[in-house]
Amino acid sequence: MAYRAAVVGGSGYTGAELLRFLAGHPEMDVVHVTADSNAGAAVGALYPSLAAAYPALEYAPYAAADLAGVDVAFVALPHGESQTIVGEVGERVARIVDLGADFRLPAPVYEQWYGRPHTAPELLERFAFGLPELFAESVADGPYVAAPGCYPTAVALALAPLVAGGLVEPSGLVADAMSGVSGRGRGLSAASLYSEANENVAAYSLLTHRHTGEMEWAIGAAAHTEIELLFTPHLVPMTRGLLATCHARPSRSGLSTASLLEALHAFYVGAPFVTVLDEPPSTKATLGSNSAHLTVRFDERTGSVVALCALDNLGKGAAGQAIQCANLVLGLPETTGLPAVGIMP
Amino acid sequence: MAYRAAVVGGSGYTGAELLRFLAGHPEMDVVHVTADSNAGAAVGALYPSLAAAYPALEYAPYAAADLAGVDVAFVALPHGESQTIVGEVGERVARIVDLGADFRLPAPVYEQWYGRPHTAPELLERFAFGLPELFAESVADGPYVAAPGCYPTAVALALAPLVAGGLVEPSGLVADAMSGVSGRGRGLSAASLYSEANENVAAYSLLTHRHTGEMEWAIGAAAHTEIELLFTPHLVPMTRGLLATCHARPSRSGLSTASLLEALHAFYVGAPFVTVLDEPPSTKATLGSNSAHLTVRFDERTGSVVALCALDNLGKGAAGQAIQCANLVLGLPETTGLPAVGIMP
Amino acid sequence: MAYRAAVVGGSGYTGAELLRFLAGHPEMDVVHVTADSNAGAAVGALYPSLAAAYPALEYAPYAAADLAGVDVAFVALPHGESQTIVGEVGERVARIVDLGADFRLPAPVYEQWYGRPHTAPELLERFAFGLPELFAESVADGPYVAAPGCYPTAVALALAPLVAGGLVEPSGLVADAMSGVSGRGRGLSAASLYSEANENVAAYSLLTHRHTGEMEWAIGAAAHTEIELLFTPHLVPMTRGLLATCHARPSRSGLSTASLLEALHAFYVGAPFVTVLDEPPSTKATLGSNSAHLTVRFDERTGSVVALCALDNLGKGAAGQAIQCANLVLGLPETTGLPAVGIMP
């Protein structure tokens, strides 16, 4: 019998992608979905893409009591809101996967990047950092998981093996990343308008993007060292997809592209959603999937390392990763219900 | 044990989409794939999206003998090429689903629209017209199926129920359809270049598009009458998706939007891939799926009928439909391995 | 010495396009621009594209008194707002070009399509219908001009010559039109989001789009007859551009594609912004310009006429047309400051 799953905050793009993946998941059934601002609406009215799979499902207003009997709750709320409900959700649901930023960082680091104290620091120790390729054991232990977002996932997958392997310096790291517009969510803003975002590329949040803290934390935790990284995100005119182009200085001599590729291959042996390529990865090859594609180069001329990672910001960068974490917490194979194949063209 | 499937002509976009769907199909295994111009290449090199699913599969040059032992062959060759090989394929493979135009039309109609005689007319009677929503029984009987393309599928799904139900006139039909650029295939041409197709809408093949013959034939066969339809295709700047906006004159009085919607609902009861909506359908809601979304209106002011159909030209308009047909021919549930859920956003 | 121009409502897309064209206009200087919601902002802050041309210009709140001394006022307000200010603007400014829908229709037709009575019907007779290719004399007479929007301009340019020339029937007309997303303006709505509009085509406002009234009125006025037209607009994933594909029934025998093309050529002799092409027009060829591209076909097989028109919805469909009208009202050559060349690729 399948596990009973609930999605708290199911009307945003991440919520919709959770519902899409769960529609094809053989071991989880969606029994409840909440969305305060769309309460009462049919899921299929807001997302006609989902109409055939959920002909009768409606968004309910959030109420903790409605979650009784649920086996696993996915929480896809705006940043800051998980802190207010995870406690009461946890009284009814044994396993929680949070897709927000609330439980990804130690309290002091959270305060540094978010500019306010954490309001539920006592719950932090219950959460694993939900990047299974780096922290598989703690994710499986759960009981709660805070799945990182698209930028930290891509940058950490590209750089963590190199830093952890002692191949590159932990400081002076640079990550220039390009994200599709769905990364901004479904909220209304001028920068998210088609006529503003189309045929346009621009950087944003120069120097100060909050996900920098997650990247430094995740890479540092995987490599057991302090990290310093400058992150510059860019908005590019596509709906989905994220590419991180990362720069690092070698920490020892004798590196080559071949040896770096070999290091990545070795690090990700047994990781079903990571593919290490000889060629530069394309975001499109991962579209709609839970895959991440990587490559790396050593530049003899300038003596520097370039590592790249492509993924779908709503797949491996959000909903797919959350389900991968839920699979692990539930003791299922981590690939259950998750496509590794992208949609191309 | 799963059926053994082969894809003949697997390097084009339709072939890639067949491989994507088949990667997730529980009852078919891809045992062979051909592509003359890419022979020797790894599938995952041409389509990194497929690398994780087919780590060892390579394109082979076409040779009929290689198909021995195959249970079902999907043929996705350029128009005109199926005629030359279906005979010899049929000596080795019991079930064939052709995705080209070669076996969709009676020989005289074929000659009228393609400007040359059919070279294998004796095989035509072995083929069912692969639009299961209109011709389910003959598709299941097989043994061969010629799956119609994207434009005829969308226009026939929108208009056939209305003509067959005696609600609209069989002549004076108009279909303006808009297709994503992947409908042009992977071949190199200036009109397929990003810089030409992006931020651009234009009609093409005015008055003479060859699929007009298929539309008239399919609607006429479903409605048991002669059809006359003017079809105008447009290229719009998106990769996938197709919308057909169809106009018809009522053949009796008393029509209303409500009665027309009801007629569509009734016609498509039990059709798992057709969703009749109150609102205008969006191509994006069908992206990556085998679904078709429909609606219809009666305009009191001008006394005319408008019917719309949206689908993914590579899904229900090509590879998805072919697999739906193969499922039926093999005696499987027609939904096996085929998503009805689109990717949105 | 150049004329002094003001833009009332200059922060929307139409306003920005007016400012772009006027930056290169040798006979008009922008001396004032208003935008209530952005009052106080620099034009170059809202539109960095305009920063180099207007380094010191700021949006002012609207106040009629500020328009004293202005020679020509462009009014680009949301529908319904022109009615409330044109009277007082007219006390200070001799020539007004309104880009909204308020003064394009006779009062009863306005009420029919907009569902409320016109609030300044006494001013209607002061306005010419600003489609110079059909109504050049009355536009030049002014003193006020109501420039039609993108859909009516495209459909009227395609059909008016055919109806006026007695070539096609004035009833049973069908227009399927495809517009870029900038036609929805800069207002925030889910349907205007990049992630919703991208890779998506859908029809909207089925049967009821308000511009239908303008189309019928303009074609009817040009052809001196009553018109009946069914208009279906579609949103396509591009920022700018509009294509109208129009269908009509011949009103006499003996038509041919050649004779119809000849009729269009003859009708538009001396129209500097209309190009009649043998090939189907592309929206992209008109991007950023004030041009409209047309073609026409007669289908012997079904006995029907197809006429197509492509233009830039913000150019010939809005700001370009308004400046063309202003040129005429001011006695300037109508091409002054207006490019006929599109941006391609």
Place this chain on the structure above:
Amino acid sequence: MAYRAAVVGGSGYTGAELLRFLAGHPEMDVVHVTADSNAGAAVGALYPSLAAAYPALEYAPYAAADLAGVDVAFVALPHGESQTIVGEVGERVARIVDLGADFRLPAPVYEQWYGRPHTAPELLERFAFGLPELFAESVADGPYVAAPGCYPTAVALALAPLVAGGLVEPSGLVADAMSGVSGRGRGLSAASLYSEANENVAAYSLLTHRHTGEMEWAIGAAAHTEIELLFTPHLVPMTRGLLATCHARPSRSGLSTASLLEALHAFYVGAPFVTVLDEPPSTKATLGSNSAHLTVRFDERTGSVVALCALDNLGKGAAGQAIQCANLVLGLPETTGLPAVGIMP
């Protein structure tokens, strides 16, 4: 009386953009345009966007003799072809602006990056490096100019003032740049297809892009020092536009974002096509113009400098820059006939 201009190689995207700008140039008339592969075709047939401006112009096959009487020749040929014709063109035409890579680098540097010896090294000294913001005097002296391409223009505009001002180190420079697909030209290749490039971001030419040499040379020449830069280009799904995000290490203490912005402002005083912004620049704000938009930041946290430059790869990155150079060589104001205003939205 206007100067007589010729375009050698006028059927590619750069050639089309030259023709577009020249159509509105008050001091140059296009008297001849060549295109071997499209010889005999009307310019307006290949580019309907240009039909209204050049109703009678046809592409001629290249023949040096046809250039007699021409005042300025723009050469927009594939890389390597200018070397073979500039000698004979120079016998007939006093002023040449080459848009290819053939005459931008000293012979040894050319050979290093292009892998073959220069075939006309004796002509190199006649060419100025056509980036007027850095080398105005030598451009004006001419008599020939080699205008740099889009990537070197953007990266040099961002970094040269900082290196030349002694603010950042000349080594360890990193440039991640994102270009629209038109940068690949009009040639047919799979990577330029809409269905491959759309909804896709990928890096290419890792470590080895030939324009790296131009960047290092131009920045070094402007700063009178040796440069070492790692350049990584990315293809993003838009037709036009280029953004360079550049990283550098400070060469002295006490830097701040304010002081760096001030340095850029000071450096570009009097440069009509460079706008220094406080906010991150958007490619779209420069679309269709000859403008470049810049900003810069100093990151206190990591002690590093980020400089960004946006431009239109076909405008300031190609055809616009070439005309700016031609203006200078001809003694005209450098802004003649060149828009500084972008098309937005």
